[in-house]
Amino acid sequence: MLGRANPMLPMICGIERVKRETHDTFTFELTPPCDYSFAPGQFNMLYVFGVGEVAISVSGDPSKKEALVHTIRAVGSVTKAICKLKGGGSVGVRGAFGSDWQIDKAVGKDVVLVAGGIGLAPLRPVIYHILANRAEFGRVSVLYGTRTTGDLVFRREIEQWRGRFDLDFEVTVDTASADWRGDVGFVTTLIRKASFDPLETVAMLCGPEIMMRFSIAELKKLGLTSEQIFVSMERNMKCAVGFCGHCQFGPAFVCRDGPVFRLDHLEPLFGKHEI
Amino acid sequence: METLEPILAEHPFFRELARPDLHLLVGCASNVVFEAGTTIFREGEDADSFYLIRQGKVALEAESPERHSVIVQTLGKGEVLGWSWLVPPYHWCFDAKAVDLTRAIALNGKCLREKCDENPRLGYELLKGFARIMAERLQAARMQMLDIYGTNT
Numbered sequence A: 001m002l003g004r005a006n007p008m009l010p011m012i013c014g015i016e017r018v019k020r021e022t023h024d025t026f027t028f029e030l031t032p033p034c035d036y037s038f039a040p041g042q043f044n045m046l047y048v049f050g051v052g053e054v055a056i057s058v059s060g061d062p063s064k065k066e067a068l069v070h071t072i073r074a075v076g077s078v079t080k081a082i083c084k085l086k087g088g089g090s091v092g093v094r095g096a097f098g099s100d101w102q103i104d105k106a107v108g109k110d111v112v113l114v115a116g117g118i119g120l121a122p123l124r125p126v127i128y129h130i131l132a133n134r135a136e137f138g139r140v141s142v143l144y145g146t147r148t149t150g151d152l153v154f155r156r157e158i159e160q161w162r163g164r165f166d167l168d169f170e171v172t173v174d175t176a177s178a179d180w181r182g183d184v185g186f187v188t189t190l191i192r193k194a195s196f197d198p199l200e201t202v203a204m205l206c207g208p209e210i211m212m213r214f215s216i217a218e219l220k221k222l223g224l225t226s227e228q229i230f231v232s233m234e235r236n237m238k239c240a241v242g243f244c245g246h247c248q249f250g251p252a253f254v255c256r257d258g259p260v261f262r263l264d265h266l267e268p269l270f271g272k273h274e275i
Numbered sequence B: 001m002e003t004l005e006p007i008l009a010e011h012p013f014f015r016e017l018a019r020p021d022l023h024l025l026v027g028c029a030s031n032v033v034f035e036a037g038t039t040i041f042r043e044g045e046d047a048d049s050f051y052l053i054r055q056g057k058v059a060l061e062a063e064s065p066e067r068h069s070v071i072v073q074t075l076g077k078g079e080v081l082g083w084s085w086l087v088p089p090y091h092w093c094f095d096a097k098a099v100d101l102t103r104a105i106a107l108n109g110k111c112l113r114e115k116c117d118e119n120p121r122l123g124y125e126l127l128k129g130f131a132r133i134m135a136e137r138l139q140a141a142r143m144q145m146l147d148i149y150g151t152n153t
């Protein structure tokens, strides 16, 4: 987080550019507050004046300080209001908050990133970091599952990444028309086909909880332990700094102790009803 | 003469099958190649074989009048295509089309059924393999149906 006196006070940031990713998802480039920095996996609270505030992960390149990037899917009142904003507008920003993916733990190892839907956004900074420091990592697989081909975000970048020899980027969709030449099926089928050494791999997962549960089961079948698996959790947030208890998940506050957790720290609660 | 036995033994589906069992099966096996775009089988046709994919990609498609053809699943290297040969009335439930050039080993279903009837232990081993695949595919199909990436989940 920034060393600001009051973490509850939003900074006003201008919207430089808006890019439409899909029918309901947009990427916003903001002018960052001065001295702003973030680590991959962290999030900001974005405030739409007169509407409300939501937690949104940073989806941009951590080495590019000139733009603060978020990718937002319009699902409810605040996210829909943000997605109506245009370049030249502004939003309030608090952050960066929460834990990060701890990429340093993956140095020297194979890396498997499993993303579902908008879950690719919080993992994109990890991809940027790995590609900028490619020699530090072993084999790298990005396994991305989404609903249809029309729901794929970051299309142009994905095409570039898929063309690289040092990155295995696989995409699968739930259903597609007959002219789609890619994969159709659940994301777990990609995990089975990915090549990595289970003893020397770090996996990072972000997406709907049910997708993460099945992906964890698949990774464990292949030999990974909970200590090798990191997951990003979503809970409704208010203060984002551990005051209000809104984001409580068992004994943990997702805003402060998460959103990224090593699986063994979360395991007793993961997949439990009513938590 | 060289047989397909070493290739069968290498395929993940048969990796755990004992050598004598593989030896029995190899008489039902043949090498097949499908050019990209070729239809391998169509819904409703007799299901007289299954395929161990060695290379390429196959799409399973369902024809729906409102939405034209929809791909419900793709299968690739190391995977098994088709289990309708095992279940009466032995008709394919989907269309299968080669997306890329696809090389596979075809196993003749009638031949296999006869071998399994003669040798129930082999039949049981084969059934266990298919039950595992069917369970995995059922689970995946449920996830796809649940629309977990939608906004109402």
Ligand SMILES: Cc1cc2nc3c(=O)[nH]c(=O)nc-3n(C[C@H](O)[C@H](O)[C@H](O)COP(=O)(O)OP(=O)(O)OC[C@H]3O[C@@H](n4cnc5c(N)ncnc54)[C@H](O)[C@@H]3O)c2cc1C
Pocket: A043, A052, A054, A055, A056, A057, A058, A059, A071, A072, A073, A074, A075, A076, A077, A078, A079, A080, A118, A121, A122, A233, A234, A235, A236, A237, A259, B150, B151, B152, B153
């Ligand atoms: C740490 C963290 C990081 C996040 N990062 C991102 C991000 O990078 N991009 C992004 O788009 N979102 C992200 N989210 C999710 C985002 O915060 C929520 O979508 C947002 O809070 C919804 O608020 P709303 O006012 O728009 O919807 P609400 O009015 O609160 O909800 C309206 C409807 O939308 C449904 N809904 C709410 N949230 C979701 C959801 N996440 N998915 C599907 N349906 C939902 C609700 O069930 C409800 O039916 C993140 C959440 C957390 C906790």
Ligand code: FES
Pocket: A236, A237, A238, A239, A240, A241, A242, A243, A244, A245, A246, A247, A248, A253, A254, A255, A256
């Ligand atoms: S959002 Fe207030 S404690 Fe986490």
